[in-house]
Amino acid sequence: LDMALRELKVCLLGETGVGKSSIVWRFVEDSFDPNINPTIGASFMTKTVQYQNELHKFLIWDTAGQERFRALAPMYYRGSAAAIIVYDITKEESFQTLKNWVKELRQHGPPNIVVAIAGNKCDLSDAREVSEKDAKDYADSIHAIFVETSAKNAININEVFIEISKRIPAVDVVGATAARGFKLGRQASESHRTCC
Amino acid sequence: MSLCVSPPQSFLIVCDPATSQPGLLVVSAGEEQEGVLDYHIQTTGTAFRLSESRLSFPDLAQLVFFYSLTRDVLPGCLTVPRWIYSVTAKNREHLSRLQPEAWLSTPPDLQADAMTQRELSNVVCSIQLTSANGALCIINPLYIHDHGDDWLTHRATAPTQLSGSHRQRFGNRPVMDTGMASKRPVSLNQELPVRENSGLVRATSADSPQSASGGVVLRRLSSASGSYHRASADSLPPSTPSTPQALSSSASDLQSPGSQAPPSPHRVSWIEDGVWLPPPRPSSLLPPPSLELDTLSISSIEEEQESGTSNINPHVPSTQSLASKVVHRLSVVGQALGGLVCQKKRLTNRVQELSRRRAEPFSEAVKEFVEVTLRSGANHNGALEFLQGVRSSLTSLRETLLESQEVQALLDSITDISDPEIDTLIELSLHKVALKPVSAHLNSCIHASRTSDGTVRELQSNMRVLEKKGIKELGGSADVGVPDAVTLERIQQRWTSLHEAYSPNKKVHILLKVCKSIYHSMSANATSGSVHGADDFLPCLTWVLLRSDAVTLQIDTDYMMELLDPTQLQGEGGYYLTTLYASLYYISSFQPRLAARQLSVEAQESLNQWHRRRTLYCNRSRRSPHRQTIRKPGPISRMKAGTKGEHGAKPSEQEPGCQGTSCVQDSKGKSGLEEVAEAPSLGREPGRKEEVLAQSSETERVVKEEDSTEIPEKERENKEEVLAQSSETELGGEVRGVRQNCRAEER
Numbered sequence: 042l043d044m045a046l047r048e049l050k051v052c053l054l055g056e057t058g059v060g061k062s063s064i065v066w067r068f069v070e071d072s073f074d075p076n077i078n079p080t081i082g083a084s085f086m087t088k089t090v091q092y093q094n095e096l097h098k099f100l101i102w103d104t105a106g107q108e109r110f111r112a113l114a115p116m117y118y119r120g121s122a123a124a125i126i127v128y129d130i131t132k133e134e135s136f137q138t139l140k141n142w143v144k145e146l147r148q149h150g151p152p153n154i155v156v157a158i159a160g161n162k163c164d165l166s167d168a169r170e171v172s173e174k175d176a177k178d179y180a181d182s183i184h185a186i187f188v189e190t191s192a193k194n195a196i197n198i199n200e201v202f203i204e205i206s207k208r209i210p211a212v213d214v215v216g217a218t219a220a221r222g223f224k225l226g227r228q229a230s231e232s233h234r235t236c237c
Numbered sequence: 238m239s240l241c242v243s244p245p246q247s248f249l250i251v252c253d254p255a256t257s258q259p260g261l262l263v264v265s266a267g268e269e270q271e272g273v274l275d276y277h278i279q280t281t282g283t284a285f286r287l288s289e290s291r292l293s294f295p296d297l298a299q300l301v302f303f304y305s306l307t308r309d310v311l312p313g314c315l316t317v318p319r320w321i322y323s324v325t326a327k328n329r330e331h332l333s334r335l336q337p338e339a340w341l342s343t344p345p346d347l348q349a350d351a352m353t354q355r356e357l358s359n360v361v362c363s364i365q366l367t368s369a370n371g372a373l374c375i376i377n378p379l380y381i382h383d384h385g386d387d388w389l390t391h392r393a394t395a396p397t398q399l400s401g402s403h404r405q406r407f408g409n410r411p412v413m414d415t416g417m418a419s420k421r422p423v424s425l426n427q428e429l430p431v432r433e434n435s436g437l438v439r440a441t442s443a444d445s446p447q448s449a450s451g452g453v454v455l456r457r458l459s460s461a462s463g464s465y466h467r468a469s470a471d472s473l474p475p476s477t478p479s480t481p482q483a484l485s486s487s488a489s490d491l492q493s494p495g496s497q498a499p500p501s502p503h504r505v506s507w508i509e510d511g512v513w514l515p516p517p518r519p520s521s522l523l524p525p526p527s528l529e530l531d532t533l534s535i536s537s538i539e540e541e542q543e544s545g546t547s548n549i550n551p552h553v554p555s556t557q558s559l560a561s562k563v564v565h566r567l568s569v570v571g572q573a574l575g576g577l578v579c580q581k582k583r584l585t586n587r588v589q590e591l592s593r594r595r596a597e598p599f600s601e602a603v604k605e606f607v608e609v610t611l612r613s614g615a616n617h618n619g620a621l622e623f624l625q626g627v628r629s630s631l632t633s634l635r636e637t638l639l640e641s642q643e644v645q646a647l648l649d650s651i652t653d654i655s656d657p658e659i660d661t662l663i664e665l666s667l668h669k670v671a672l673k674p675v676s677a678h679l680n681s682c683i684h685a686s687r688t689s690d691g692t693v694r695e696l697q698s699n700m701r702v703l704e705k706k707g708i709k710e711l712g713g714s715a716d717v718g719v720p721d722a723v724t725l726e727r728i729q730q731r732w733t734s735l736h737e738a739y740s741p742n743k744k745v746h747i748l749l750k751v752c753k754s755i756y757h758s759m760s761a762n763a764t765s766g767s768v769h770g771a772d773d774f775l776p777c778l779t780w781v782l783l784r785s786d787a788v789t790l791q792i793d794t795d796y797m798m799e800l801l802d803p804t805q806l807q808g809e810g811g812y813y814l815t816t817l818y819a820s821l822y823y824i825s826s827f828q829p830r831l832a833a834r835q836l837s838v839e840a841q842e843s844l845n846q847w848h849r850r851r852t853l854y855c856n857r858s859r860r861s862p863h864r865q866t867i868r869k870p871g872p873i874s875r876m877k878a879g880t881k882g883e884h885g886a887k888p889s890e891q892e893p894g895c896q897g898t899s900c901v902q903d904s905k906g907k908s909g910l911e912e913v914a915e916a917p918s919l920g921r922e923p924g925r926k927e928e929v930l931a932q933s934s935e936t937e938r939v940v941k942e943e944d945s946t947e948i949p950e951k952e953r954e955n956k957e958e959v960l961a962q963s964s965e966t967e968l969g970g971e972v973r974g975v976r977q978n979c980r981a982e983e984r
Contacts, residue, residue, distance in 0.1 A: 050807050053771075057712075062770025081749055082756035084771040085812040100807055102815075103771035107712040110775060112826075113819040120807065 046089075046096045049209060051202075052118040054142045055127035056135040057106035060161040063192035064127060065101050068202060092206035099202060115149060123155035123205045128176075130160045130189060131168040136176065143183055155208045157186035157201050164191040246316040250278070250297065259297050262287065262304075264311060274312065287311075580651050581662055587647055588638065588666035602637045603671050606630050610675045620686030624679065624799035631800070634671055635663060657804075661742065664802050668740035672800070676739035679800075683792045695825040696787045703827060704783045713776035717769060720758040720781060728754060728781060736789050741800040744793060745810040752813045755781055771816070779820045791821050 053061040062083045069086045080086050084103040089096055104110075104117045118124055126142045128135040139158065146154060158180045160171060173189055180187030186204040190197040246264055253260030262276040277288040278300070284293035285300045289310040294300040305315040592603045610630070614623050638644055648659060672679075687693050703711075708719050720728060728751050735747040755777050759769050782790065794817050805811060 048807060057772045058714075062768045062772065065770070066768045081753045081809065081813070082759075082770075082774060083768045084774045084816070085809050087809075100812075102812055105712065105771045105775040107772065107776075109712055110819070110823065113775075113823060116815050116819050116822075 044091070044094060044096045045212065046098060047209075047212065048098045048100055049122040049205070050100045050102060050120055051123045051125060051205065052102040052104060052121045053125050053127065054104055054114065054118070054139075054146075055106055055125075056129070056132075056138045059106070059127045059129040059132070059135050060192050061106065061125075061127050062103055064125070064159060064161060064190060064198060064201075065103060067192045067195055067198045068099075069101075088202075090202065090206070092203075095212075097206050097209070099205075114145070118146065118150055118154075121151055121154055122209055123157060124150065125157045125159055125201060125205075126185075127159045127161050128171065129162050130171050130173075130176075131162055131165050133170040136160075136171045140179070143185070147183075153210070155186070155205055156183065157188070157205055159197075159201055160187075160189040161192060163189040163196060164194045244316055246311070246313045247318075248301075248315050250301070256280075259285070264315065266312065276311070580654065584644075584647060584651070584659075584662050585666045585669070587643060588663070589670055591638070591641060591643065592670035597641075599634070599637050599641055602634055606634060606671055607674045611678055614678065614682035620682045621795065621799060623682060624795065627675075627679065628800050631667060631671060635667055638663065638667065660802070660804065665740060665742060668742065672741075673739045676796075679796060680792055683795050684788075687788070687791055687795070692791060692825055693788050696791060696821070699824050699827045700783055700787055703779075703824060706783075708776055708780050711776040711779050713773050713780070717773045717777060718758050718761055719777060720755060724754055724758055725781070725784060729785060732785055732790060736793055741797045742802070742805070742810075744797050745801065745805070745814060748797075748813055748817060749810060751781075752778070752816075775816060775820060775823075778816060779823060782817075782820055782824060787821060787824060790817070791825075794818050794821060 053065065055061050065086050066083055069088045086101050087098060088101070089098040091097070102117050102121070104114055124142075124146055126139050126146075128139040143156065143158075146156060158176065160173070160176050176189075177187050186201065186208065188197045188201050188204070190201065192198060245266065248262060248264045250259050251261040251263060252258065258280045259278050262278055264274045264276065266272045266274055278297075279286050279288045281293070283295060285295075285297050286293040287300075287304075287310060292303070292309060294303060301315060301317075303309075304311055305317045308314045591597055591599045594600050610627060613626075614620065639648075651659065654662070684693075708717060709715055713719075731747050731751050735744050735751075738744045738747065752774075756769070756774065759773060759777055794814070797814055798818060801810070801814070806814070
């Protein structure tokens, strides 16, 4: 039973230290086998999950969150199907940085990019500086996915990606049939070649 | 009970009464420990494995045999009773009548035979499966049977030890047959000897099929005297029946007093020398597998065998990863046997052959491509456009190639290679015939172009400023490690080979190796065990680049970016290539403000064009629907436009670069990148912003409609006017203030 495989580039944005790479690591971890799926490092990782009758292969591009590298971000987020913008619920400032990322993506990111907001470190609620409601309201106002996550305690990590899968527009009918089955005959693929 | 007092690693296999399948491997822990260890045997379909291990075996005999050679998850190798080796046709029927306890000690019937074995020495398995320096070597046991295996285990320090050894050949199921199963479990707490009539089903030799496939050569060597007892090759039936429910070994004489020398190891190549066998032992000439490549996956980039390191330190114990090595080894074998290598080779050879054949459309096209490319490129300012032209020629060469009947036929005959792999192969073949002859020329074009646009100078002068900065000053976290001198030296060598490679794929491959060793240094020298992501990797890569020939790397980066098959760009290679580009960009744009701006124009230009090419050609790639990735065309033109905003220094430069879609611009991006780069945390008046947005999205629509078409000069001018306006709106005095703050941080 062949399923359509879709590669979804997802970029991770957010201030340095908010736990971007920990989130990816947590997401990829259970499927991570260095022998089967060796990756060079945590800044680029992949994971394939099934969503309905499709396989979604997330190609996760981490970005450096330091202010000084800010200008480099467009090189990373272009072509992304989704962006996960991460802030630290114990750092108000990281939430402000997030808002700037949202603005930038809205203006310069790919059109229709799916934006997910992840309030990480929700295990540290004692030190919370950003209220869940404020963040949720903000996310709703920009039609973004919102979840509070804890990479440390594995809370809501998969959910972020599931929500992204849900929001990825379905492949149009022509595309879907073309994408179905990797073992298309060569003649068939010849014809597809010209149709794009 | 018997098992407890049996020698260590004697064992029994106990069947699960419910399923009649072997369920438990019970291993004696030896007299000192006074206990037994249980290992559950999992049966999945036709495979058997210990639940603690990941290794599966097609039958129980192979499992037992394997664990008698390699302990894997066990405390030690299983001990197979020695008398089993003296079983002959004459006494084999006794076997079927043996009770469990017999497997723990030498049965009386066989005792005499065992005695006649004289100094039964230790058994050495010499099936060798190795891949020295990347070359897979499988040794046919039959060859060893005929020619001996001294050459395999020749030891420089002890050459006489093995000379004149005699071999005995066994079936590969020497001890048991899983086809028979016990109806009743044997409880280990019961006194085994008294259960004479326990109702255990007895195996008879008639029940067991003769399955003498695949021999295992066992060599006996008498360590004491050097005199060997030769057992006849047919002294053992090909398939030795046994009581399946209770297999054990006595091996009480493993360390018999008569044996003067320490026991020779059981060995399989990957547990050779020094892993869990006691020193001192002479080392094998065969390199240990611990440093081996795993190149089975496309994205897998392991260190290559390096003769220097592997010879220096060949005895690294790596017991933890043994299982994975075995798995790996098996997959290497599988791949080799699959004949893929051969198919790949055939394809590459055929392409080369076609490129040389007269009157062949493909060879004509290649010839023309090489001639035209070598003639072009005089205009140094347009090196990147030139490279894009080269890339599109490569893509059409690929089409031509795929139209060839011969290639079609060949591809249709290849069934075991996945489509992306075929694409890669075709691409690599193409590089060989088309890119190789022109790569030096392309390099000099890029170099000239990068010199004339000032990048070379910027890189050189900024490196002098930046190289004094430590990793922390470059943005890395305090605990992150950087490569040591040795690693850095190796990285330099890799950069050299990266530069020398003509295939962009090969270059990326080498880049990934460098990134991998940087990652290794990051965590190896780091103090905490945290996960290192891009926050640390980018500073570390920058740190390395500051100690490398950044100018040459800039040329190589351009080469890779422009010439790599666009379908490769979203994966791991694309990620690290982007990071390399980003890091070089960070260095070259680091200091002097004006220069940074001009460079920014150039750098962004290149990025945009790169992306444009990607979107232009990726859809044409063969079978592209199969790896359809959601790609949005938007940011390209915007990013591109972003370079030509108010700072777009030299208007004269804008014109030559504008060909076809490359001159498509929109207002949104015009000032965008600059602004993003410089004033990210800028909050604008909401009303104003919306106006700007409305404007830009309108322009964008126009851009989309006109994508891929030539925009009339007039219209372009109009657009630039709009751009100028929107730039104006977005850059108030406040913005400039923020910018300066940002700059201050850099300084």
